[in-house]
Amino acid sequence: MGEKTQLRIFLSLPSTMQLIYLLDTVISDILREMNFDEETQEHVNLAVIEAGTNAIKHGNKEDTNKTATFEFLIEDDKLTIVITDEGPGFQREDVANPLEPENLLKSSGRGLFLMEACMDEVIYEAEGTIVKMIKFKQSPNL
Amino acid sequence: MQINLRHKGSVTILDIEGNLVGPNTIALKNIIDNQIQEASGQPVFMILNMERVQMMDSSGLGVIVAAYASIRRNNGRVVLLNIGGNIRSLIVMAKLVTIFDRYDTEAEAIASFF
Numbered sequence: 001m002g003e004k005t006q007l008r009i010f011l012s013l014p015s016t017m018q019l020i021y022l023l024d025t026v027i028s029d030i031l032r033e034m035n036f037d038e039e040t041q042e043h044v045n046l047a048v049i050e051a052g053t054n055a056i057k058h059g060n061k062e063d064t065n066k067t068a069t070f071e072f073l074i075e076d077d078k079l080t081i082v083i084t085d086e087g088p089g090f091q092r093e094d095v096a097n098p099l100e101p102e103n104l105l106k107s108s109g110r111g112l113f114l115m116e117a118c119m120d121e122v123i124y125e126a127e128g129t130i131v132k133m134i135k136f137k138q139s140p141n142l
Numbered sequence: 143m144q145i146n147l148r149h150k151g152s153v154t155i156l157d158i159e160g161n162l163v164g165p166n167t168i169a170l171k172n173i174i175d176n177q178i179q180e181a182s183g184q185p186v187f188m189i190l191n192m193e194r195v196q197m198m199d200s201s202g203l204g205v206i207v208a209a210y211a212s213i214r215r216n217n218g219r220v221v222l223l224n225i226g227g228n229i230r231s232l233i234v235m236a237k238l239v240t241i242f243d244r245y246d247t248e249a250e251a252i253a254s255f256f
Contacts, residue, residue, distance in 0.1 A: 020164045024197075042197070042228045049163055049199050099237045105211045107204035110236055114200055117235050 007074040012067050013052075015060035015085075023052045023070065027081075030072055034079060034137070043118035044079065044135050050111040050118075051083045051131055059087030059129065078120075078136045089127030145173055153187045153252050155223075159194035162202030170202075174209045178216075185218035187255045189248065193224035198232055210241060219243070223251045 011026060013019045027048045031041040052068065060066035066086040073080040096103050098110045116122045121134040143160030154177050158170065178186055190206060192198075206220070213220045221243045225233070233239050245251035 017165045024161075024163070039228075039231075042231075045197070046199060046232070049197075053164060053199070053201065104237060104241065105207055107208040107211075108200070110200040110203060114232070114235065 005074075005076050009072040009074070011070040011072075013056070013070070014064045015056045015062050015066045015068055016064055017053070017056055017062060020049060020052050020056065023048055026070075026072070030074060030079065034074060036079075036135070036137070040135065044081075047115045047118040047122075047133055047135075048081060048083075050115045051081070051133060054111055054131070055083050055085035055087075059085030059089075061087065076137070078134055081133045083131045083133070085129050087129060089129045092124050092128065143169060145170060147173060147177075150248075150252060153189060153255055155189045155191060155248070157191045157194070160196075162192075162195050162198040162205070164199065164201055167201045167205045171205045171208070174205070174212075178212050181216070181218075183216055185216050186213045186220075187218055188213060188220040189223050189245075189251045190220060191223040191248070192226070192229060195226070195229060198229050203232060203236060203238070206242070207238065219255060221245060221251050221254060223248060 009026070009030065013022065024045065027045055028041070031044055036044065052070065055068040056062060060068055069084045071082040092112065095112055096109055098106065098113050103109060115133060119133045120136050123132040125132065143158070143162070143166040146157040148155050156173060160166065162170065177188065188209070209220050223245050225244055233242060243254060245254065
């Protein structure tokens with residue numbers, strides 16, 4: 001049985017939204033290298049931008065003394081992304097569902113929903129200060 | 143990101159170019175807010191031309207939803223022009239497909255206001 005190929009890329013950013021574009025560059029290259037189809041690339045790219053925004057803006061409150069880290073674990077069958085911030089954390093169940101009629105016209109609150117819609121798995125750990133997102137090369141439902 | 147503001151009769155058209163993501167969205171929000179303010183309570187008819195927008199995140203979505211809500215309050219309308227597949231998919235995911243009218247040509251979008 002052959003060994004699984006694994007590659008780990010680690011990115012540590014000071015918490016300023018001006019650096020969110022670095023994330024876009026890094027994840028775009030990873031997704032292209034992994035040969036995800038174009039639609040999946042767009043979805044994962046969006047999920048990473050949303051998770052980065054949450055970590056930098058909502059978690060670390062754009063305090064440049066705080067760091068947001070992004071770990072990309074590349075395997076043959078999946079991409080795992082672990083995002084960590086130094087904020088106080090949150091409870092997923094406290095975040096309102098943006099699809100409810102009373103929330104549809106709110107100007108914010110869609111980030112977590114989009115991450116979950118775009119990835120195969122999203123796991124919140126350590127009070128939400130660590131978010132693990134997984135995209136499989138093939139849908140796990142197939 | 144670049145935004146070009148032009149008018150055709152009573153219709154305001156914003157040609158948006160670039161990624162509508164994160165801090166970029168503030169410029170669009172400011173331009174829309176200025177247009178609403180300048181209208182002094184009169185209805186605003188606005189087209190957001192997104193032909194050259196490759197990507198939009200929840201911040202971008204938030205700006206166009208806020209524009210929809212503010213403009214509708216004064217009996218105006220905001221419509222989307224030339225949205226690409228990825229933005230269409232985002233709007234569908236967020237269940238906003240029934241909120242935003244979408245057009246493929248500027249002439250159709252303008253005609254929809256009258």
